[in-house]
Amino acid sequence: MRPIAGIQPPARPASPFGPLQKIGTGPSPAGASGIDSFANLLGNQVKSVNTMQVDANEMVHTMLTGGNVNEAEVLTSVQKADLAFRMLLQVRNKLLEAYREVQQIQI
Numbered sequence: 001m002r003p004i005a006g007i008q009p010p011a012r013p014a015s016p017f018g019p020l021q022k023i024g025t026g027p028s029p030a031g032a033s034g035i036d037s038f039a040n041l042l043g044n045q046v047k048s049v050n051t052m053q054v055d056a057n058e059m060v061h062t063m064l065t066g067g068n069v070n071e072a073e074v075l076t077s078v079q080k081a082d083l084a085f086r087m088l089l090q091v092r093n094k095l096l097e098a099y100r101e102v103q104q105i106q107i
Helices: 034-064 071-103
Strands: none
Touching: 034 071
């Protein structure tokens, strides 16, 4: 399908986890295996979610103590942090489910 002249396609919404990359395609230390890359990716995503939650808590605290904060921005940051946490929780659940399935494989 060709774009119509003068009309831009809608921009993709930004991921709450930042730009995603394929495992093993980003910069990695020399000798890092795919498992190390995956562990680093997960660790970075956990840190990102934690940062989002801390920022949202600070904004709520600032709003409740009478600081100059837009209520809509506070609500948006809280919702983004909540969504990111829920997504991370689902990733964890899927990883645990896959691990349990692998454990049950008989050799």
